[in-house]
Amino acid sequence: MKVTYNWLKEYVDFDWSVEELAERITMLGVEVEGIAETGGAFDGIVIGQVITRDQHPNADKLTLCKVSDGSEELQIVCGATNFQAGDKVALATLGTAMPVEEGDKPFVIKEGKIRGELSQGMMCSGRELKLSDDHEGILILPDDAQVGQSFGEHLGRAEKDTVYDLEVTPNRPDLNGVIGLAREIAALTGNPLKLPETNLNESKESVDGSVAVQIEDAELCPRYNARAIRGVKVGPSPDWLSSRLEQVGIRPINNVVDVTNYVMMETGQPLHAFDLNLLSKANDRHTVVVRRAVDGEPFTTLDEAEHRLGTDHLLIADPEKGIALAGVMGGLNTEIQDTTQDVLLETAYFNPQNIRATSKQLALHTDASYRFERGADVGCADWVSRRAARLIVEVAGGELLAGAVDAYPQPHEPKEITLRHARTDALLGIAIEPAKAVEYLQGLELELVAQDDASATFRIPSWRVDLKREVDLVEEVCRVHGVDAIPATAPRGCLGAHAFDVQHDALTEVREILVGLGLDEAQGQTLISDESAQLAADAWVALEYPLSSDMNVLRPSLLPGLLDSLRNNLTRQSSDVMLFEVGRTFAPGPQEIRKIAVLLTGQRQHAFWQDDPVKLGISDLKGVVEELLESLGVYGVQFVRRNEATTLWLESAELKMGKEIIGQLGQLQPALGKRYEAREAVYLAEVDLDVLLHRRTTNKSFKALPQFPASERDVAMIVPESVTHADVLAVVKTAKPANLVNTTLFDVFRGKNVPEGQKSLAYSFTYRNAEKTLKDKEVNAAHEQLVAALTEQLSATIRDT
């Protein structure tokens, strides 16, 4: 909503500067989103009158004049000769910055001597004022120009003003008009609200004789007020009216329509003017019928858009046709035109929900619908109608028919709310004098109907649709008192409790483990495309009306997001990427599942002096996963290789705990990688984090440090390709050699001296006893037994080392 400083001042006195007013309005709860200066083009130029005109003593072509500016007499040297004593002129006073074209140097009027004579201002020509090209002489104003009046005002030009762009919260429709804001300022300052005069000069003919209103749906239209003005002369509005509308962002149309817009901005109540004679009659009267549209009823609004209406749409009609889409926009068929002579003025109240639905459905948002859907003031219709009727007669002439047709079947019952003073204090945390609280609320025009020591009861004015219960009055007291005046007290209170608190820390722990491993944390979009989703899942949750096809489903996996992040890095020349994300994924149900995903590509180690660079490999990925599992205390995860490639995976494994699949890891299909700009191998893993956190063991207990030395035995053996590390561990486990405490795979080799289809695995076995130093003999016995088991069960050939 836009409002100007000067406009507000018409309704309430205040002595705040432009900035102070912005601050005060803001602190009342109406945020000022913008402040702009307007008008003031002729600031400093006033209407003067030439008192004497004499020849300049030292220059033939100059005159020396005495000119009145309305309060004092000035001496002015002038070069023109087209005037005489008594003429009214445009007088630029000292300090005036003359209007200039863009790019011109500013020109400021200063006191000075011209050919030895003092000159205290300038009488202006049309060209100097940028009003015409006339430079022959100064501009002579009509006789009725008022000496001392500002020239801008004389021309009807907007004086200097400040336009505020306000964010009015949806609960306060009453602030969508200047008077509503003025009322708040009145409450704050204690100064009275000055409402415009609404006394009417009516004709003898009563409006009832020519206008009738029938409300068929009083639920959707609780009130409809109509006035009629005959014999208007439609034309451009006077400058004060059109310039004010322009200041607040409304395009002037003609004097009648402009008045309805002006009064809407002034009061917050939308109005509409019809060409009365275009309304058909019933019983010899122009009749307004407020009814629901018939299903499929065509209707053309003022903007020449054609609509097909339904029974949910409220229509203002005459006995034959629709004439306005109630509360949203008037009809083309009855709009005010240059030829219009008689005007029907509508001031009504419509059901907010219905207007909102209509406006939304037809995508037709107007200043009127904006106000009606937030809730207009049902009580003010007649007053607003009088105000507008008086203005129409003032600017467009004509004769106002006596009275109004005010269809208002069930007048608004004002609500009464009781405020307990103790309640105010309890919520705000300070003691507010009961008398003060009452004064604040009365200042907002809440009518005190009863009070005792502990409480006060108020009748709520019809425009305050937001005041529904006691707490709303507490808020009003708080606003007027000023939230600044409520002290901040040190935090106090109880200890909170919630089951998730522990989980939050677990998630933090997971992040910290991965960061410690050198990975960066990513945060991906929750909304991704179904095309990306299908890379990692068979089913997902879709959005009903997505914003775009890039973001039409909820991510079923974190992997597509990591791949997007990968692309963002690779296209910006960061080729070594180690990312993880901890986040929520979504599955049909819908279910929300927290996962953790890892992506690695590029180099683990860069060339450094003589060291060669090292590329990341699948074992780096597995190492990250293993480290995470161990740090969290999750044991017994098996990595089960998938025998087949998939769309996503070139090679991959499932992570299993018992029968439950808790994740997967592997190498991305290179063809898919290319789509994400990857030229090197990309390794991905994703694990169900909820399961990990559920299955983790956080119990830790101390084991005595080994006191006695260990013995190591290395074995290199050639086995068929099909033998896995897990197979070796299984044999070791069943062989159970005495004192074996650790088994480490330290080399896998294929090539020289290893037959095709086989590989060499090199293991280091550590033997140790907690009670004594083992003798070589003891270690050898156990180790031989182990080697025998390996040879036998894995068809292994032991290589001599």
Place this chain on the structure above:
Amino acid sequence: MSLLDEINPLKAEALAELNAATDQSTLDRAKGAWLGPQGRFTGLMKQMGSLSKEERPLAGKAINAAKGELEAALQTARDRVELASAAPAEPTDFTAPGRRRRLGKLHPLTQVTEDIVKSFRKLGFVVADGPEIEDEYHCFDALNTPADHPARDAQDTFYVETDGRPLLRTHTSSVQIRVLKEQKPPVRIIVPGRVYRRDTADATHNPTFHQVEGLYVDRGVTVSDLKGTVEFVFRELMGPKTQIRFRPHYFSYTEPSFEIDFANSLTRKMGKDWLEIAGCGMVHPAVLEEVGLDPEEWSGWAFGFGIERIAMLRYGINDIRLFYENDTRFLHQF
């Protein structure tokens, strides 16, 4: 020449060789040549047997003394050689870059969230959570925001294409209802999490973003409490000299409602007196009634703010989309 006369010249020769050795192998060779089993000095000792009874003690003493000297010289030479071999061949250039271990970085949104969580936990708050796929009831209706309420306009909502037409929560306030329905007051929680609004992505919008909600419900909770807590938390987050301003506002689920503005060196740098940072208010009695609490007995406050906004202000980030692109050059700045 007698044996005794040989001792000193041999010793001098041996000492010269030991002292001259500059590396381990020369030293080892010198040691072998003189003191090894076949060494010349060892050879001298072996000749002792050929001496007369008279000469033997005298020679023994002299040889032992010389041997002691040689061994001491050997030790000195060893120390010297070890030290020499430990020193780098060339002097180190301490201005050259070190070999770095790469440390990963937490996402800036995580870092900011953690800071927020830490400051609230100092006050006894715990972290709570709720679903991101919500229903109309928890997200709007129970929060005193009925279907036709104009406030629903401002937060255009994503709906999920599935039975019951659930929605993506537009604010973390939905968790207020879930927790208050589950837990008897006093309740003291914060809820960090993702929320969703139908905004096309641009420099200041992303359809996914993060919020933190704070909720305190107890007996006798007041606006003063709210102000005190908000001031504490924002001074922790934005610096001890941060000024906080409360401005009346409107939210359907709080009454009275306020917006919170802050001012510090950061806002001054941006040329602003105040910058809006959060919304808050006293829990609306209708919300308390909805979860079965008597507003005469219980009162509370809630506030919420955007984590991206805090992170953007704190680090001077000018485009919200950077948070979701995960450019490692970006991530490594925080």
